[in-house]
Every structure is written in C-alpha cells, then in structure tokens.
Amino acid sequence: MSTKTSNKQSGLATAYLIFYNVVLTLGWAFILVLTIQTALKWKTPKTDILTAKSIYPTVEFYLLVFQTAAILEVVHAAVGLVRSNPILTLFQVLSRLIVVWLVCYPFKDAKNSLGFSLVCIAWPIAEIVRYSYYAFNLINFVPSFITWCRYTFFIILYPLGVTGELICIYRAFEYVAPLNIRKQYSYFLPNKYNVSFDAYYSFFIVMLLYIPIFPKLYGHMLVQRKKIVGGGAKSEAKKTQ
Amino acid sequence: MKVSVVSRSGREVVKGGVELKDSAKVADLQEAIHAKTKKYYPARQRLTLPAQPGKSGKPVVLNQKASLSEYCEKGSGSLTVVFKDLGPQVYYSTLFFWEYVGPLIIYPIFYYLPVYKYFGYEGERVIHPVQTYAMYYFCFHYFKRIMETFFVHRFSHATSPVSNVFRNCAYYWTFGAYIAYYCNHPLYTPVSDLQMKIGFGIGVVCQIANFYCHILLRNLRSPTGSGGYQIPRGFLFNIVTCANYTTEIYQWLGFNIATQTVAGYVFLAVAAAIMTNWALGKHSRLRKLFDGKDGRPKYPRRWVILPPFL
Ligand SMILES: NC(=O)c1ccc[n+]([C@@H]2O[C@H](COP(=O)([O-])OP(=O)(O)OC[C@H]3O[C@@H](n4cnc5c(N)ncnc54)[C@H](OP(=O)(O)O)[C@@H]3O)[C@@H](O)[C@H]2O)c1
Numbered sequence: 001m002s003t004k005t006s007n008k009q010s011g012l013a014t015a016y017l018i019f020y021n022v023v024l025t026l027g028w029a030f031i032l033v034l035t036i037q038t039a040l041k042w043k044t045p046k047t048d049i050l051t052a053k054s055i056y057p058t059v060e061f062y063l064l065v066f067q068t069a070a071i072l073e074v075v076h077a078a079v080g081l082v083r084s085n086p087i088l089t090l091f092q093v094l095s096r097l098i099v100v101w102l103v104c105y106p107f108k109d110a111k112n113s114l115g116f117s118l119v120c121i122a123w124p125i126a127e128i129v130r131y132s133y134y135a136f137n138l139i140n141f142v143p144s145f146i147t148w149c150r151y152t153f154f155i156i157l158y159p160l161g162v163t164g165e166l167i168c169i170y171r172a173f174e175y176v177a178p179l180n181i182r183k184q185y186s187y188f189l190p191n192k193y194n195v196s197f198d199a200y201y202s203f204f205i206v207m208l209l210y211i212p213i214f215p216k217l218y219g220h221m222l223v224q225r226k227k228i229v230g231g232g233a234k235s236e237a238k239k240t241q
Numbered sequence: 242m243k244v245s246v247v248s249r250s251g252r253e254v255v256k257g258g259v260e261l262k263d264s265a266k267v268a269d270l271q272e273a274i275h276a277k278t279k280k281y282y283p284a285r286q287r288l289t290l291p292a293q294p295g296k297s298g299k300p301v302v303l304n305q306k307a308s309l310s311e312y313c314e315k316g317s318g319s320l321t322v323v324f325k326d327l328g329p330q331v332y333y334s335t336l337f338f339w340e341y342v343g344p345l346i347i348y349p350i351f352y353y354l355p356v357y358k359y360f361g362y363e364g365e366r367v368i369h370p371v372q373t374y375a376m377y378y379f380c381f382h383y384f385k386r387i388m389e390t391f392f393v394h395r396f397s398h399a400t401s402p403v404s405n406v407f408r409n410c411a412y413y414w415t416f417g418a419y420i421a422y423y424c425n426h427p428l429y430t431p432v433s434d435l436q437m438k439i440g441f442g443i444g445v446v447c448q449i450a451n452f453y454c455h456i457l458l459r460n461l462r463s464p465t466g467s468g469g470y471q472i473p474r475g476f477l478f479n480i481v482t483c484a485n486y487t488t489e490i491y492q493w494l495g496f497n498i499a500t501q502t503v504a505g506y507v508f509l510a511v512a513a514a515i516m517t518n519w520a521l522g523k524h525s526r527l528r529k530l531f532d533g534k535d536g537r538p539k540y541p542r543r544w545v546i547l548p549p550f551l
Pocket residue numbers: 386394395396397398451458459461462469470471472473485486489511512513515516
C-alpha cells in the first residue's frame with residue numbers, strides 16, 4: 001500500500017495530491033464521527049451492533065463518495081503521479097468497491113449486519129491514518145506519531161476490516177442462494193457471446209480470493225513495519241537513519 | 242586468493258571466508274560456498290560486488306563463467322562479494338511443464354466427463370462440431386508448448402524460484418478451466434460454420450508460424466545454451482522484435498473467433514498485456530545491447546510486438 005511520491009514532481013502535482021489526501025482524510029473522519037454518533041444513540045448496543053442499526057442510512061452517501069474517490073489513487077499510480085504499482089492499487093481499491101457497491105448497497109442483509117459495523121469502524125480509522133500520513137509525507141514533515149500509527153494500527157484494523165467485509169459478502173451470498181432470487185442478479189447462458197454471470201458463485205469466488213491475498217498484504221505490512229518503526233516491543237527505541 | 246562472502250547487511254555468510262586458487266572462476270567460488278553452507282547450491286546464489294559508496298545504480302552481478310581475478314582490484318589478493326539467497330529453485334523446463342500440463346488435462350475433463358451435472362445442468366448434452374475441434378486445438382496448443390520446452394528452447398537461465406511455479410500454475414490452470422467451462426457448456430451457442438473455419442484457419446497458420454519463430458530463436462544459441470542474446474533475423478523477425486509473441490496472440494485470436502466466448506477474449510487480453518510488457522523489455526534490452534558503437538551492430542528499426550501500433 002505504499003504510495004511514495006516520486007521525486008521529480010511539479011509543484012502543481014504536489015499541491016493537488018496534498019489537496020486530495022486532505023479531503024479524503026476529512027471525509028473519512030466525518031464518516032467515523034457519523035458512525036460514533038449513531039452508535040452512541042443505540043439503546044441496546046449489544047444487539048444493535050449485530051445489525052449495524054441506523055448506520056448505513058446515515059453514512060451511505062459519504063461512504064459511497066469517499067470510497068469511490070479512491071479510484072483516483074489508481075489513476076495517480078497509472079499516470080505516474082505516485083510511485084505505487086497501478087495494478088496492485090487497482091486490486092486493493094476494487095475489493096473495497098465490490099463491498100460498497102455490489103454487496104452493501106444492494107443487499108439489506110449485508111448492510112444490516114455485524115460486518116457493516118466492523119467495516120465502519122476499521123475502514124475510517126485506517127484511512128484517516130493512511131491519508132494523513134501521505135499528506136504529511138508530501139510536505140516532508142511526518143510526525144513520528146503518525147508514522148507509528150500508520151505502521152501499527154493495521155495489526156488490528158486490517159483483520160477487523162477483512163472480517164467485516166467477509167461477513168457482509170457472506171450475508172449477500174446467503175441471500176442470493178435461492179434460484180428465484182439469484183436470477184434477478186445474474187445473467188445466464190445461452191447467449192451469443194457465451195458469457196454468464198452468477199451472483200452466487202461470484203460472491204463465493206470473491207470470498208475465496210481473500211485467502212491468498214490477505215496473508216500476503218498483511219505480511220507485506222509487517223515487513224514494512226519492521227523496517228520503518230523497528231521490530232517488536234524490545235526494539236521500541238527507533239533506529240535513526 | 243581470499244574471498245569474504247557477506248550478506249547485504251554485512252554479516253558473514255561463510256565464517257572466515259573462502260580460500261581459493263588465484264585462477265579460480267566464479268563458479269568455483271559458488272561451489273565452495275555450497276560446500277561450506279550445504280543449503281545454498283549455486284543456482285540459489287546471487288553474487289554481486291559491494292556497492293561503491295557514492296556510486297548509485299545497480300550492483301555488478303558476478304558472471305558464473307568469469308574468473309574471479311577480473312573482479313579484484315589490481316594488486317590486492319582479496320575480494321569481498323555480497324551474497325543473496327534467491328530461495329529454492331526449479332528447472333525452467335519443470336516450471337513450464339507444470340504450467341502447461343494443467344490446461345492440457347483440465348480442458349478434456351470438461352469435454353469428456355459429466356462435470357456440468359455438478360453445476361446443476363442435468364440431461365443429455367449435444368456436442369457441436371466446433372466444441373470437438375476446439376478441444377483438439379486447445380490440447381494441441383499446450384502439447385506443442387511442452388514439446389518446445391523440452392526439445393526446442395535453449396534457455397539462458399537454468400532455474401527459476403519455486404514460488405513462480407505456484408503463481409504461474411494458478412494463472413494457466415484457472416484460465417484453462419474458465420475457458421473450458423464455457424466452450425464445453427451444454428448451453429453453448431456455436432458461431433456460423435464459415436466463422437469457425439476462418440477462426441481455426443487463422444489459428445493453425447499462426448501456430449505453425451509461432452513454431453517457426455521458436456526454431457529461429459533456437460538457432461541463435463549453441464546447443465549448450467550459450468551465445469547470450471543475438472539479433473533475431475528472418476521471417477517475421479525482420480518486422481517485429483517479438484514475432485513469437487505476435488503469432489501467439491493471433492493464434493488465440495483465431496481460437497476465439499472460432500469459439501466466441503468472453504472467457505477466451507479475457508484470457509487473450511491478459512496474455513497480450515503480459516507479453517507486451519515482456520516484449521517492451523526485450524526490445525529495449527536488444528537496442529541497448531546492439532547500440533552500433535565500438536563495432537557492435539546496430540539493432541534495426543522494428544516494431545515491438547503488434548504492428549502497426551507498437
Ligand atoms: N499465453 C501467455 O500468457 C503466454 C505468455 C508468455 C509466453 N507464451 C508462449 O510461450 C512461448 C515461450 O515464452 P518465453 O517468454 O519463454 O519466450 P521467449 O523468451 O521470447 O523465447 C523463447 C526462447 O528463445 C530465447 N531467446 C529469446 N530471444 C532471444 C535472443 N534475442 N537471442 C537468443 N535467444 C533468445 C529465450 O532465451 P532466454 O531463456 O534467455 O529467455 C528462450 O529460450 C512464447 O513464444 C509464447 O508462444 C504465452
């Protein structure tokens with residue numbers, strides 16, 4: 001997920017990237033505030049968290065807008081504004097977009113689940129830290145606290161978010177299982193171009209893909225963490241480079 | 242001569258270094274490292290010279306066939322090399338074999354066995370002629386690739402990291418299954434007879450051309466695989482640098498014209514993207530290698546992979 005900015009970059013590009021990262025930091029902060037506000041109004045929190053009560057309608061618009069805006073990150077990588085790999089960035093953004101647009105947006109069972117509560121906690125915190133880290137990076141002034149958050153929070157947030165995403169997808173998967181419902185969301189053979197789309201199997205495949213991808217990204221972040229904030233608890237004293 | 246072998250972080254890989262004859266080659270050093278470490282056989286080792294402070298750029302990789310003294314500073318009887326473990330290795334032919342044998346087995350399974358029962362399609366299945374031809378075409382293609390791997394190609398690198406086996410097999414096997422699923426489906430819709438003939442016609446011609454390209458590439462090297470990179474000449478190579486990729490792409494296009502599945506076109510797009518990426522690398526490497534200076538030939542003007550676009 002490293003989005004290091006390239007060295008040779010015009011002032012305009014830097015200004016734009018700072019603007020982009022600040023806007024997204026604020027956007028996700030707003031989503032976090034809305035989520036917490038809603039949760040504080042819960043009368044029976046223990047059961048309400050299981051259905052993410054009232055969260056979806058409150059955050060929907062902002063979640064759709066700010067998550068979709070992440071497509072720009074792929075564009076930034078593709079046109080060389082930032083040095084990350086556009087294909088990897090695309091896959092990371094794609095999984096989030098699937099959860100937002102193809103799972104939670106159309107399916108009640110997904111948005112009213114514990115999974116959605118987890119997503120609305122894990123994503124905003126992770127994104128606030130990530131975008132503010134990039135923004136600080138662009139002005140070449142990263143408070144060490146932010147760096148530490150960037151390379152520590154993910155240890156909990158990442159599995160939490162992925163669990164939430166998987167619960168949401170699983171709920172949608174269950175919902176579309178009966179053939180009469182599946183038909184509404186699928187496109188079947190026969191047709192001239194011999195192409196079909198089956199919502200049920202597609203959700204299944206998406207869930208399967210988490211198995212190889214999650215450990216890989218998590219491992220990558222752990223390695224980054226070791227490099228940047230130093231190893232485990234023992235070497236808390238940072239190596240100055 | 243005394244050689245110290247260190248890791249990138251400066252730690253000694255072989256305690257006390259290695260003592261070798263002054264006439265020793267890099268290969269001898271690799272053998273010596275293997276003998277001392279047991280675990281790191283020569284193909285696993287990547288040896289480079291230590292980065293010079295102040296100089297940036299890629300480190301110098303030691304050539305296995307060169308003699309060690311070439312890398313020594315004049316007069317000094319010692320040398321320090323940086324060791325990197327490339328991880329467990331497999332032969333290129335093993336890697337390619339496993340990549341290609343997957344589709345070769347998976348495709349006929351969909352054709353011959355009643356798999357569609359498990360996807361909820363009961364009842365008799367009518368097999369269209371195009372589905373039979375497609376099965377033979379597809380299997381022939383991967384059979385050809387396996388044969389070429391063992392009897393035609395002369396690879397410059399003997400081995401590749403084991404991790405590539407899993408990645409590449411995942412790629413070829415899933416795409417093989419994905420295409421086979423649609424091409425053999427009981428509800429498959431065939432194209433017109435004429436379109437089928439045109440498609441397979443293009444495909445067969447391109448497979449033969451692809452085979453001929455591989456023969457031309459083979460003749461650029463001696464049977465031991467030495468000879469490095471040469472300017473490929475003759476036939477389509479006079480027009481395109483990576484004529485073997487060009488014919489490979491058109492060969493899949495022919496298959497897709499005949500079978501008309503979106504799955505096949507998705508594979509074509511992905512394969513073309515991968516090959517284009519490699520072709521750009523090969524083209525620029527050949528241009529750099531044959532720059533026309535100091536008596537070296539100049540690389541002729543050619544398309545990279547897909548004339549008239551690239
Ligand atoms: N469908 C797909 O996704 C896909 C993708 C890739 C390939 N393919 C197929 O598989 C075939 C083999 O692929 P490949 O990537 O191994 O092919 P390749 O690298 O282009 O060449 C095949 C052989 O020729 C050698 N060679 C290439 N250029 C040379 C030069 N200028 N001078 C001397 N020797 C040279 C190579 O040596 P080195 O060992 O030094 O490279 C290799 O042994 C392709 O032609 C294509 O038909 C399909």
